[in-house]
Amino acid sequence: MAKSKTDLLQGTLDLLILKTLALEPMHGWGISQRIQQISQGVLCVNQGSLYPALHRLELQGWISSSWGASENNRQAKYYELTKTGRKQLETEKEDWQRLTAAIAQILEA
């Protein structure tokens, strides 16, 4: 099982966070669960490294944060995509697609 897990490429964590937040505002734990769920356990997000990334993205202005009540009524910090964050997501998505397409082409050649 451990072998089939893939470490994240540098820089892709940002993309994943942005994409995850594009659906709805979420707290940190929620984001980590969602990424694992959707990737069906293939992508192993080191839970700790999620938070520095969140704080960095907030500083860049791509996401914003606010405190709110969680499902079981506890105080949780929720993150939300900003307008510029949405644009950034599009750019990063395109970059990613270009990159993967190029690599795929090379591998197939």
Added chain:
Amino acid sequence: MGKLSKRIKIGFRSIFVKPKVERELDKELQFHLELEIEKNMRRGMNPEEARRLAVRSFGGFDQVKEQCREARGTIMIDNLLQDIRYGLRVMAKNPGFSCMAILTLALGIGANTSIFSVIYGVLMRPLPYQQGSQLVIIHQAEPLAHQQDIGFSAKEVFDYRDMNHTLSGVVEHHSMSFILYGKDEPERVKTAVVSANFFDVLGVKPLMGRAFVPSDDVRGANAVLMLSFNYWKESFGGDPNIVGKIFEMNDRPHTVIGVLPPIPQYPVENDVYMPTSCCPTRSSDRFIANRNFRMMTVFGRLKPGVQLDQARADLSTIASHLQQEYPDSYPKSTGYNAVVTPLQEDLTSQAKPTLLILLGTSLLVLLLACANVANLSLARLMRRQREMAVRTALGAGRGRLIRQLLTESMMLSIIGGILGLLLASSGMKLLVTFVARFTTRASEIKLDGSVLAFTLIVSVLTGLVFGLVPAFSTEKNLPSSLREGGKGAGQGAVKQKLRGLLIVAQVAISCMLLIGSGLMLRSLIKLQSVNGGFNTDRVMVMRLAPNFSKYTTPQDYRNYFQRVLDTARSQPGVQSVSLASNFPFSPNGLTFGPNTNGFEIEGQPVPNGALPPQSDTTVVTPDYLQTLRIPLIRGRFFTDDDKPDGLQVAVINQTLANHRFGNEDPIGKHIRFLNPGGQPNDWITIVGVVGDIRDYGLDHAPIDEIYGPLTQNNFAGNLIVRTGGEPMAMANTMRRAIHDVDNQTAIVGVKTLEEFKDDSLVNPRVTTILLGIFAGLAILITAAGIAGVMALSVSQRTHELGVRMALGASQSGVLLMVLRQGMILVGIGLVIGVVGGFCLTGMMSSLLFAITPTDPVTFLTVSVVLTVVAIIAAFVPARRITGIDPIIALRSE
């Protein structure tokens, strides 16, 4: 912008609101762990195991926290460091550009730092007295007699002190020279005679010992002295045991009771201070009783809450009251009044116009420096087009590029600022000496926190100003930049236009600066070439101060002076010698103006209450004319036969003869001096008319003057000596000769008349030099700017010019075309500069002598000079065109 403010907010919070941020971070991570533990427990783990697994998959709580802190705090600093590193590399890669830019900025910022430190120290810094803004100076003025400050008599000091309702203290001050015995040589000391509560009202505490108390200032009290800080330092080497020492002055022992802290002294610097009871003149019954013996300056402190206007109204009421009570002392015709001025304003009013002109000038130089560096940056940016395009392609946003460029310009300006600060501090001493001529506040000028803050702000602003222009002209059209590699002809059109505009601005500013300094220079030349009416070659002046208490009767003085004259005349190498109560360009005369007295001409009585004719009066000896080479126009000058009890005689100058006697012959006419409120003097016969001299400064037209012989008057303490050779070589011989006559005579101010003349012109000269330096810098920077623009334009258009030449244009034709384009910019700048100069030089009129601020000669000369410089600056790089080979040029791209 919103992003920026957000960043600042977050950065601010992580720096200053740390506890809260930390708490929130803790809470956030804790929340995560709890959910993870709950999840694990839902999967059937026991609490302990659930926690362990959660913590492990989280990966080190504290490490994560530290990483979060880093992510927040350092991203901005990281970017900045990256920019700075990159900027340093760029600077090192273009040493020529960097040096030029830094040097230009250092000059601009240095000039502003120096001038600001002076303006701040003199005009803006609060007076170093307790609540200095409450201090006022009171003048009695007779505006209709053109007297702004007639001084105060003892009676007037008492009246204003006792009758006012708005001042909490009124104190008097006058300055005299006494001789202090008890050191190696008799020393003439400038002595301030003040009220006992003088320092209390000013709020000055002594550095050592005590200040005066009321019991010091009563008749018969022991005589006491306070020393000024500088005198204590310089004359006593800062002796810590000075308090209690006793010196002889005015034939009385004086005990030193205290030393003052270093404070600006006003109206003049003094060596020692004494209470009024110690001054022989001030404490004499005759002086105190006479309302018209005026020599004091009066200071006051506004009562708390009292406005200046209230004090003005209050004192005006007292003035009109006095005028009613003593009509003889305050003739209606003079417009007598009491004027209240804040001390700070009065201290600096003389320096203000010059300083403000200099500030304006230095700001213009800085603006010019900015324009020049912006221009250089633009030129460099055009060469860096490709680099910018590559960085954009690699993902740098336009904002990031602009920030990079701003960082680079900011680095230049801050390095320039530091260099400028060094320049300013090295020029400081010169400036302080210069300003000391206008105000005793000069000693307060220093490079302190406020000045450093000013330099920092100016540096940052400068960096922004010259950085923003190139930064915002960065191309938005990425593909074309990449394709053309930043070399295409159409590419830099915007920048080329901007550079043109900057050249126009530089020319305009230089033009204004040149006009300003040109006006000063013309004015100075006119001033220096004014004929003073006398000859200053090989003339030396010594000011003598005999021990006053040794000589009691007028005859004693006359004998003393006669012996001085005889001894001086008998020295080898002396051509002629005279004593005089005032001499041309004497520092006293320049500071306090003429010694005017009212007089009456026989047969022309002065109506009651009217202002009598006024004249300057000077007491001289018979060789005065010969010593100074002043022409005798009519009648005779004084001779040794004008005995004390013989016919009382006077000689008048040409101006007075024309003014009061017109076509009549003044010889043989009688005049007498008037004593306001007292009996007039005896009638005096005019026996001669002599030429006018400008003895109160070359810029002051001669005024009415009456000379009296020393034999019929009491005192004339300036020894004027004309020598056959170098006058100063005689100084020591003369000194010894005078001490042979009386070894208690203090001798001060031994200088040549030429030196006194130079001193009198030092203000306009230094102002001219400073403005000249500024203007010289300006024209140099501008010439470099023009040459730079031309060089770039030629190198960019090599291809185009090659085509033109290939199609048959002649070399000279192409050269002219390029030159013409440069000259159009210069022309526009010149027009703006001349118009600007026309509008601005009016502010200088108070500094100018004998020319108008719109002096056409200056304007024309400046235009021509600037045009010629511009043509040369443009021609040198443009000349390269003639070396263009069309074939090579066409292949060059």
